[in-house]
Amino acid sequence: MTEDLLAFIDQTVDDAIQDLGRLIALPSVAAKGEHMEETAQLVAEMLRGVGSETKIHETSGCPVVTGEIDVGAERTLLCYDHYDVQPAEPFDLWESPPFEMSVRGDRIYGRGVADNKGDFVTRLWAVKAFQETGTEIPVNLKFVVEGEEEISSPHLYEFVEDNREWLKADGGIWEFGGSGIDGKQEAWLGLKGILYVQLEVEALSHDAHSSLACVLPSAASRLVWALSSLKGADEHIMIDDFYDGIKPLTHAELEALSIIEMREEDVKKHYGITSFILGLEGDELKERYYNGPTCNICGIDTGYQGEGSKTVLPAKATAKIDFRLVEGMDPDTVLKGLRIHLDQHGFSDVKIAWHEGYPAAKTPVGHPFVELVSKANEEVFGHRLTLQPTSPGSGPLYLFDALVPMVSIGCGDFESRAHSPNETILIDNFQKTIKRMVVLIEMMKDY
Ligand SMILES: [Zn+2]
Numbered sequence: 001m002t003e004d005l006l007a008f009i010d011q012t013v014d015d016a017i018q019d020l021g022r023l024i025a026l027p028s029v030a031a032k033g034e035h036m037e038e039t040a041q042l043v044a045e046m047l048r049g050v051g052s053e054t055k056i057h058e059t060s061g062c063p064v065v066t067g068e069i070d071v072g073a074e075r076t077l078l079c080y081d082h083y084d085v086q087p088a089e090p091f092d093l094w095e096s097p098p099f100e101m102s103v104r105g106d107r108i109y110g111r112g113v114a115d116n117k118g119d120f121v122t123r124l125w126a127v128k129a130f131q132e133t134g135t136e137i138p139v140n141l142k143f144v145v146e147g148e149e150e151i152s153s154p155h156l157y158e159f160v161e162d163n164r165e166w167l168k169a170d171g172g173i174w175e176f177g178g179s180g181i182d183g184k185q186e187a188w189l190g191l192k193g194i195l196y197v198q199l200e201v202e203a204l205s206h207d208a209h210s211s212l213a214c215v216l217p218s219a220a221s222r223l224v225w226a227l228s229s230l231k232g233a234d235e236h237i238m239i240d241d242f243y244d245g246i247k248p249l250t251h252a253e254l255e256a257l258s259i260i261e262m263r264e265e266d267v268k269k270h271y272g273i274t275s276f277i278l279g280l281e282g283d284e285l286k287e288r289y290y291n292g293p294t295c296n297i298c299g300i301d302t303g304y305q306g307e308g309s310k311t312v313l314p315a316k317a318t319a320k321i322d323f324r325l326v327e328g329m330d331p332d333t334v335l336k337g338l339r340i341h342l343d344q345h346g347f348s349d350v351k352i353a354w355h356e357g358y359p360a361a362k363t364p365v366g367h368p369f370v371e372l373v374s375k376a377n378e379e380v381f382g383h384r385l386t387l388q389p390t391s392p393g394s395g396p397l398y399l400f401d402a403l404v405p406m407v408s409i410g411c412g413d414f415e416s417r418a419h420s421p422n423e424t425i426l427i428d429n430f431q432k433t434i435k436r437m438v439v440l441i442e443m444m445k446d447y
Contacts, residue, residue: 005129005438012132013431016125017108019046020430021101023083023117024110030084030151036062039083043120043145050127052143057162061155062147066163069127069141075444076140078169078404081120082149085112086419093421107424114416114425116175120145122411122430123173126437138445142169149175152194152356153396160399170447171369172404173437174397178412178429181263185381187373188408190362190390191397193325195334196298196355199223203349204315213313220302223317226347230295230321230338235277237295239337247328249291252365253389257286260386290390294324320355324394331357361398362390363405372447373407376440380432385409409436 009016023046028039040063044054047067057064062084088098088111096102098111112118123143130137144167146156160167180186203219231237249257262285268274280288302317304310323334335354342350363370365387374385391408400406411433417423 002439002442004133005135005442006435008129008133009125009431009434009438012125012128013427013434016121016434017101017103017427017430019125020108020113020118020121021110023121024101024112025099027088027099027111028084028147029087030062030148031087033062036084036147040065040145040147043083046124047143047145050124051131052127052141057159059155059158064147064156064159065143065145066166067141067143067145069137071137071140073137073139073445075138075171075447076142076169077441077444078142078144078167078172079120079123080172080400080406081116081123081143081145081175082147083117083120083145084147084150085115085117086150088421090421095422098421098423103427106427108427108430109422109424111423114176114178114410114412114423115418116149116410118412118425118430119175119177119410119433122433123437125434126441129434129438130441137441139441141441142166149395152196152358152394153399154356156396157399160403164403167400167403169404171372171444172400172406173373173440174395174406174408175410176412176418177408177410178416178425179414180386181266181414182261182386183414184383185377185385185409186388187370187377187385188388188391189365189370189406190327191360191395191408192390192392193329193331193358193360193398194394195323195325195331195357197321197335197338198353198355199226199319199321200351200353201226201317201349202315202351203317204313207315208313210311210313216313218313219317220314222347222349223300223302223319226342226345226350227297227300227319227321229341229345229347237293239295239334239341241337242293242334245328245330246291246293246326249287249389250365253290256365256387256389257283257290260286260388262286262289289392290388291326292324293326293329294322296322296324298322324392325360326390327360327362330359358394358396359398360390360394361401363407365389367405368447369405370407372443373409373440376436376443377409379439380436409433
């Protein structure tokens with residue numbers, strides 16, 4: 001049976017790529033809020049095209065599209081994807097227009113081919129393979145496709161709150177993934193949480209002549225002093241109780257890490273550095289990568305940065321900061337801790353504007369669904385998945401915690417350049433990712 005399905009995929013991969021092209025042609029950049037309704041409509045149409053019952057759920061932001069194929073099976077598989085993409089700027093660095101899909105050599109190019117319109121199409125096409133070959137789909141399928149992932153899913157909780165029962169499933173495939181630097185397929189089992197804030201200081205009613213710095217307060221200095229109180233040169237984050245409650249990695253996670261190659265020398269070369277912070281290497285580097293929180297300055301804005309000199313004492317200064325949070329940390333607690341810290345260090349004048357915040361979440365390494373996905377991968381790619389206990393990045397996985405065990409796999413690769421110009425996937429990975437989904441759907445009936 002599976003042979004027919006796999007043959008269908010080999011014969012129709014070009015059509016699947018054309019389908020992807022239709023999605024890429026809509027510049028659904030969530031940050032700009034353009035073409036969102038239109039893209040949601042196309043996603044719904046594509047889901048209907050593979051025989052699913054489709055709904056467009058309005059939220060306070062962009063709509064969430066769901067699809068369901070209920071075959072009355074015992075098991076249910078859910079897929080989470082997003083139809084929004086990152087901005088394509090800077091346009092001049094693209095070798096072909098970002099919103100016109102282009103196939104060159106063994107690769108497909110376009111904004112969203114890897115993150116994550118390509119993954120969505122592989123999942124659809126797997127369902128299509130069952131239908132077009134007249135093969136019974138052995139599990140119930142559910143699709144959740146949101147439109148605000150790239151801006152931190154600010155309204156997804158509304159949808160999840162209203163649909164908790166519906167979302168329950170025996171296993172879920174999260175949006176992204178692919179092959180790593182060694183060419184082997186990886187699965188990401190978790191995502192870190194985040195707290196993103198802006199610090200603001202307004203020391204004067206308006207900019208002053210810099211000669212007056214002898215008597216007037218400086219917003220820029222106030223901000224820099226406040227920032228330097230947050231983290232020392234030893235990389236220690238100095239907010240009281242910041243590290244309290246962090247869950248250490250489990251034995252099973254440490255075991256999974258022991259077979260992961262960090263390729264330290266390649267990464268150093270990639271970023272043009274001679275060493276990682278604190279001279280980290282080996283197990284310590286890994287532990288920090290997978291279970292280390294951060295306090296990172298994303299940007300500082302104050303005063304004059306144009307050509308030549310302008311002697312000015314700026315009235316205002318701002319900084320954007322993100323804290324990546326690991327299991328056991330709570331964004332509200334960190335936010336409160338930050339306020340207390342600034343007050344105690346004499347920075348009550350530094351205001352905090354909250355941008356976003358949510359906790360980390362993980363599916364345990366030893367979960368039977370993880371094993372099943374790894375087996376499906378072996379059938380198609382010839383090897384077990386490399387299990388990454390968590391991604392160092394963040395996402396709204398916590399919303400699905402306790403509803404469905406999620407594994408993140410996809411059609412990307414080490415060269416995919418997600419979020420960057422010339423975003424790309426390998427045709428071969430795209431094709432095999434469809435097959436892996438077919439095999440997983442088949443295997444899930446005996447799960
Ligand atoms: Zn992304």
